[in-house]
Amino acid sequence: MAFLRDYIKDVFGAVRSSLKGMRLTGYYALHHKKEKITQQYPDNRDELVLPERFRGEVVMLHDENNEHACTGCTACELACPNGTIKIITKFDITPEGKKKKALDTFVYHLELCTMCNLCIVACPTDAIKMAQTFEHSVFDRNKLTKVLNKPGSKIREGIE
Amino acid sequence: MRHLYRETQIISINSSTTSPDVEGDLVINVGPQHPATHGVLHLIITLNGETIKKVEPHLGYIHRSIEKMCESLSYRQFIYVTSRMDYLSSHINNHGCAMCVEKGLQIEIPSRAQVIRVLMDELTRLASHQLWWGAMTMDVGALTPFFHAFREREMINDIMEETCGARLTMNYMVPGGVMVDIHPNFQRKVKEFITHFKNKIGEYDELVTGNVIFQNRMKGVGYISKEDAISYGMTGPSARGSGVQCDIRKLYPYEVYDKVQFDEIIETGGDSFARYMVRMKEMRQSLSILEQLIDNIPEGDFQAKTKAVLKLPKGEFYSRIETARGEFGVYIVSEGGTTPYRIKFRSPGFSNLSALDHMARGGKIGDLIAMMGTLDLVIPDIDR
Amino acid sequence: MWSFENISQSVDTWLYDTFSPTTAMLIEFLIIAICVIGLFAILGLVLILMERKVSAWMQVRLGPNRVGPGGMFQTVADTLKLIVKEGMTPNNVDRFLFNLAPFIVMIVAMVILAPIMFAKNFQIWDINIGILFITAVSSVSVIGILMAGWASNNKYSLLGAMRSGAQIVSYELSAGLSVLSIVVLTGSLKISDIINSQQNGWWIFKGHIPVIIAFVIFIIAVTAETNRAPFDLAEAESELTAGFHTEYSGMKFALFFLAEYVNVFIVCAIGATLFLGGWMPLHFGTANKFNEVMDYIPSSLWFFGKTFFLIFIIMWFRWTFPRLRIDQLLNLEWKYLLPISMFNLLLVTVIAILKWHF
Numbered sequence: 001m002a003f004l005r006d007y008i009k010d011v012f013g014a015v016r017s018s019l020k021g022m023r024l025t026g027y028y029a030l031h032h033k034k035e036k037i038t039q040q041y042p043d044n045r046d047e048l049v050l051p052e053r054f055r056g057e058v059v060m061l062h063d064e065n066n067e068h069a070c071t072g073c074t075a076c077e078l079a080c081p082n083g084t085i086k087i088i089t090k091f092d093i094t095p096e097g098k099k100k101k102a103l104d105t106f107v108y109h110l111e112l113c114t115m116c117n118l119c120i121v122a123c124p125t126d127a128i129k130m131a132q133t134f135e136h137s138v139f140d141r142n143k144l145t146k147v148l149n150k151p152g153s154k155i156r157e158g159i160e
Numbered sequence: 161m162r163h164l165y166r167e168t169q170i171i172s173i174n175s176s177t178t179s180p181d182v183e184g185d186l187v188i189n190v191g192p193q194h195p196a197t198h199g200v201l202h203l204i205i206t207l208n209g210e211t212i213k214k215v216e217p218h219l220g221y222i223h224r225s226i227e228k229m230c231e232s233l234s235y236r237q238f239i240y241v242t243s244r245m246d247y248l249s250s251h252i253n254n255h256g257c258a259m260c261v262e263k264g265l266q267i268e269i270p271s272r273a274q275v276i277r278v279l280m281d282e283l284t285r286l287a288s289h290q291l292w293w294g295a296m297t298m299d300v301g302a303l304t305p306f307f308h309a310f311r312e313r314e315m316i317n318d319i320m321e322e323t324c325g326a327r328l329t330m331n332y333m334v335p336g337g338v339m340v341d342i343h344p345n346f347q348r349k350v351k352e353f354i355t356h357f358k359n360k361i362g363e364y365d366e367l368v369t370g371n372v373i374f375q376n377r378m379k380g381v382g383y384i385s386k387e388d389a390i391s392y393g394m395t396g397p398s399a400r401g402s403g404v405q406c407d408i409r410k411l412y413p414y415e416v417y418d419k420v421q422f423d424e425i426i427e428t429g430g431d432s433f434a435r436y437m438v439r440m441k442e443m444r445q446s447l448s449i450l451e452q453l454i455d456n457i458p459e460g461d462f463q464a465k466t467k468a469v470l471k472l473p474k475g476e477f478y479s480r481i482e483t484a485r486g487e488f489g490v491y492i493v494s495e496g497g498t499t500p501y502r503i504k505f506r507s508p509g510f511s512n513l514s515a516l517d518h519m520a521r522g523g524k525i526g527d528l529i530a531m532m533g534t535l536d537l538v539i540p541d542i543d544r
Numbered sequence: 545m546w547s548f549e550n551i552s553q554s555v556d557t558w559l560y561d562t563f564s565p566t567t568a569m570l571i572e573f574l575i576i577a578i579c580v581i582g583l584f585a586i587l588g589l590v591l592i593l594m595e596r597k598v599s600a601w602m603q604v605r606l607g608p609n610r611v612g613p614g615g616m617f618q619t620v621a622d623t624l625k626l627i628v629k630e631g632m633t634p635n636n637v638d639r640f641l642f643n644l645a646p647f648i649v650m651i652v653a654m655v656i657l658a659p660i661m662f663a664k665n666f667q668i669w670d671i672n673i674g675i676l677f678i679t680a681v682s683s684v685s686v687i688g689i690l691m692a693g694w695a696s697n698n699k700y701s702l703l704g705a706m707r708s709g710a711q712i713v714s715y716e717l718s719a720g721l722s723v724l725s726i727v728v729l730t731g732s733l734k735i736s737d738i739i740n741s742q743q744n745g746w747w748i749f750k751g752h753i754p755v756i757i758a759f760v761i762f763i764i765a766v767t768a769e770t771n772r773a774p775f776d777l778a779e780a781e782s783e784l785t786a787g788f789h790t791e792y793s794g795m796k797f798a799l800f801f802l803a804e805y806v807n808v809f810i811v812c813a814i815g816a817t818l819f820l821g822g823w824m825p826l827h828f829g830t831a832n833k834f835n836e837v838m839d840y841i842p843s844s845l846w847f848f849g850k851t852f853f854l855i856f857i858i859m860w861f862r863w864t865f866p867r868l869r870i871d872q873l874l875n876l877e878w879k880y881l882l883p884i885s886m887f888n889l890l891l892v893t894v895i896a897i898l899k900w901h902f
Contacts, residue, residue: 011880011884013372014372017370017371017372018371018372018373018864018865020366020370021366021367021368021370021371021864021865022860022861022864023366024363024366024367024864025304025367025602025860025863025864026860028601028602028603028604029598029601029602029860032600032601032602032604035604036601036604036605036606037311037314037604037605038604038605038606040606050321051321051322051325051343053321053322053323053324053325053340053343054321054325054326055325055326079236079237080237081233081237081238081240081241114240114329115325115326116240116331117325117331117339118236118237118240118331121334121339121340130325186699188699188700210703210870297866300866300867301773301774301776301865301866301867302863302864302865302866302867303599303603303863304599304602304603304863304864306603307603307604307605308603308604311604367864368866371865371866373774373865373866373867373868373872374865374866376868376869376872377866377867377868377869377872524869524870524871526777526867526869526870527869
């Protein structure tokens with residue numbers, strides 16, 4: 001008799017637990033317009049807003065006079081773990097006639113970058129920041145080696 | 161010397177084509193490419209009909225020599241690599257490394273940084289357990305909970321994106337504290353997430369835990385006793401399912417864990433269902449820790465002042481931390497320079513995987529899949 | 545008035561008037577063959593899209609929504625892809641059996657369509673042993689599956705086929721016993737008799753408790769017979785990578801795939817016929833006004849509506865429950881479903897004799 005009682009209890013318990021699960025998925029099936037979370041990606045590029053701290057790629061800030069804040073101190077190059085940044089410096093002649101180190105080209109290998117943010121934190125003058133672009137695919141690998149300082153730009157006054 | 165090298169080469173070729181010991185046994189490969197092994201894990205299973213007689217894991221398919229790489233990186237730089245080892249608990253791995261460096265430098269962390277670190281840890285633990293739940297139910301056959309789990313995980317990923325800048329491999333911990341301060345929206349979003357998830361976790365139980373088919377799949381499968389779990393070196397929720405008390409947050413408390421109230425979940429079943437219940441209850445405990453801390457973030461610095469170039473004194477330093485999978489240990493041997501002489505990571509998955517053979521004998525292939533699911537293996541963690 | 549019955553009747557009379565009897569019969573056969581193949585194609589289209597959409601809704605996402613409005617032509621695109629795919633035959637297969645297996649499964653699915661009534665007086669063959677014919681012929685599909693597993697020369701396929709064979713043969717018993725409950729209440733095996741006996745109400749309402757138990761057992765048993773989740777370990781993707789049809793590609797795989805969905809349609813059609821009244825609209829015994837209103841809806845719409853409701857329930861099962869292990873599956877059948885259905889048969893016989901049903 002105990003066997004029969006347990007058997008029937010098993011059967012009813014099984015049916016009840018199955019119905020509970022089915023009620024949940026049935027709710028989702030009938031309310032799918034409200035509950036769906038799909039973002040239809042290539043169509044919604046205009047409305048996409050990424051957080052400002054998103055680590056897309058490293059860019060150098062230029063203001064409206066095409067001036068940047070990089071002194072060529074190579075702190076970012078030393079902080080980078082895998083050699084993504086290469087800084088080429090030159091020597092500028094200041095109005096007093098002294099030689100001062102300045103930035104010639106800031107070579108940034110996007111294909112090696114791990115977006116770890118160590119270079120941004122190391123920069124003493126806040127010259128570089130992370131942009132929010134995330135579509136980096138190209139057909140030619142050479143396009144991923146970028147020069148970050150724009151042609152004809154020079155350092156702003158007053159930055160040490 | 162060359163003769164020795166050739167001999168070892170021949171032995172290794174033979175071991176990958178294991179011939180069965182008994183006539184009539186079947187030897188099949190599960191993986192390295194397989195939908196159910198979470199990563200590249202190669203298992204060689206010896207079967208008798210449908211019953212498993214021996215399981216032999218072959219590792220190394222994703223070995224990237226991380227420990228060797230760290231010997232050429234400075235103490236600030238090597239932390240980002242550990243995100244890529246156990247990518248589901250990346251904050252916790254980074255935290256462990258930062259703690260070890262701080263132990264060597266003997267610096268004090270401001271309390272604001274401690275609380276932020278613990279908040280990030282618990283959020284990561286929740287996210288890892290959610291993904292574990294989704295992936296494990298997918299292996300067992302229920303394909304719907306995977307999407308539901310990812311819906312909740314998206315909320316955590318969005319919180320991380322706003323504060324840290326990245327969604328999976330957040331390099332946010334530095335020796336001394338955290339890299340940048342939390343975003344002003346952080347508290348509000350975490351509170352919204354807590355209320356949302358409290359409703360949904362009941363749904364998880366309704367859909368999967370109470371289901372009779374799921375319980376029959378999990379109960380009595382993959383039993384390991386407490387003594388065997390300790391002898392194999394299992395840690396984390398897999399061991400706590402067998403009754404081993406090994407929660408590092410209780411045994412060797414770090415940061416603010418001694419000031420928050422939470423329970424260490426121990427189950428004594430020892431089978432897959434017990435391990436499953438441990439993780440489900442741990443999710444609730446993480447939620448309660450988040451609730452206790454989110455309103456009480458102290459003001460202050462988010463990073464202690466450290467020198468620009470870090471140099472650890474000569475010696476050996478070890479620190480341990482509780483990831484979502486178990487005890488993660490960082491062991492640094494320093495010769496006094498700017499780069500470590502040797503770093504060794506004790507990964508939780510490696511020891512958990514070694515118990516798979518013991519647990520799987522006598523079961524069926526379906527049981528093996530369920531067992532691997534409840535052990536929560538992440539293969540890049542095992543193969544560093 | 546437009547109805548399937550009128551169309552088929554008028555085509556029949558026109559053919560027999562124009563041609564000699566033999567030619568007319570042959571032309572009728574040809575028309576039926578074309579209609580059946582067309583029905584298969586359309587069913588495949590609709591069912592595969594329905595499965596993908598329903599599964600997507602349960603998983604909080606959109607289903608296919610790019611190809612055609614609302615994703616309607618997704619299956620057409622899939623079929624085109626499968627047709628132009630390279631059909632590889634591996635070495636060392638048993639060529640004759642390997643090529644024959646998908647066709648056996650398809651032919652069984654087509655032959656079972658014969659006794660089913662799609663609308664009032666619209667069926668291919670009203671044989672006097674209708675239900676027995678369907679149950680008997682559906683057993684032949686096991687041979688096709690075992691052939692596919694054996695001839696593939698692959699240990700995974702063999703494992704999958706063996707599991708599948710054991711599963712189908714076991715669950716046929718419970719399905720047959722549930723079908724027998726309705727036959728006992730009706731007193732005839734002929735499909736048209738079964739439907740006509742539901743004139744004053746469907747059997748699921750008239751024969752109360754035992755018929756409801758039989759209905760639940762029937763739904764579970766046919767889910768297992770068609771290898772659908774939660775009983776789908778013959779094709780469990782995360783365990784044995786596609787089971788008995790691993791080695792098939794191209795058009796042969798499309799035939800297996802299509803045959804599975806058509807099988808689901810057929811067993812749901814049988815369930816609708818037996819338990820929910822087939823093409824019979826919803827009648828209550830004596831409420832004549834209500835019955836007249838219900839009669840306005842055409843009978844083919846009733847039939848397809850009921851069948852698709854049952855198909856939705858079977859799809860609902862798939863996306864809610866995890867998979868059963870092979871020994872748990874056989875356990876379920878032999879220890880739970882079979883005793884309950886045998887006891888149910890006794891109960892239904894008692895009720896039929898004592899006329900305790902409505």
